[in-house]
Amino acid sequence: MTTQQIYDLAIKLGMAVDLRGAEKVKSYLARTKKKYESLDKKNKAEFDLEKLNNPYSDSRILVDNKRKQIKKILVGVDMEGPELLLAKQMSDIDLVIAHHPEGAALADLSDVVSMQAQVMSNYGIPINIAESLIKLRVSEVSRSTSPANHNRAVDMAKVLDLDFMCVHTPADNLAASFLTKMLKKKEKELDTVSDIIDLLKAIPEYNEAAKYKAGPMIFAGAADNSCGKVIAIEFTGGTSGSKDIYEKMSHYGIGTVIGMHMSEEHRKEAEKYHINVIIAGHMASDSLGMNLFLDELEKQGIKVLPTSGLIRVKRFKK
């Protein structure tokens, strides 16, 4: 496989399990195309054409030296200067894959946050409410990522002559979909918040993270609280959403939220509206999504070397 083929596969896998559903993703791309076509010449020249086929602004090929075949990749959650130097030192690494966005994908992280509104609407929150709340959050994220030195690691990869890409929301979609399916399957067995913690700890990534004291934790509510309707909603969509959503969640029948991570401000809001919050763990959750993608690469014969917080678990037999 080439770097381009690996990237295309990541986007395809992410789209196949997108929590919005295939139809909504299709109409999102159609809307983007319509917007592009309505632009004048000057704005068209600045437009990121990748957006016409790829709904994930936070995942991009950052450096592609057009190698014929990728044999071994170094993969981690955050891949920056130290990891790129490590890749170079190893001498047999053809491509570095980061989970968290870098370069233009980091600068445009906010664009993917808007997808959270559609996901919320699938769980019964009216789209007009979800959309209006998420719009404010999109502009907040856009401003907060703007001062970063976005291209620092990308520039380094170029100097080191390394292929480099980041795969963020496609991997997060894989994790979110994996957990959503599991919750649906086990729905009848889930009674309390601690039942969900037990369910999560049965997943190898979370089990391993628990040994590092970074496993699933209750951030709001209590172990013996009834869990009510459980959603693994704060797994995908770039970064955390609007803190004002918890009030709406409580009105529309959601009892427990499983997320990757949560700010104190968000946590307090969830608590105020009686929503139980389980934080599954950041690195373990990012690992789960990346692992489901990396399995597909290993099946193609690519060697995967994990680093930077990635807890590698394989779910296939050779």
Ligand SMILES: [Fe+2]
């Ligand atoms: Fe993450």
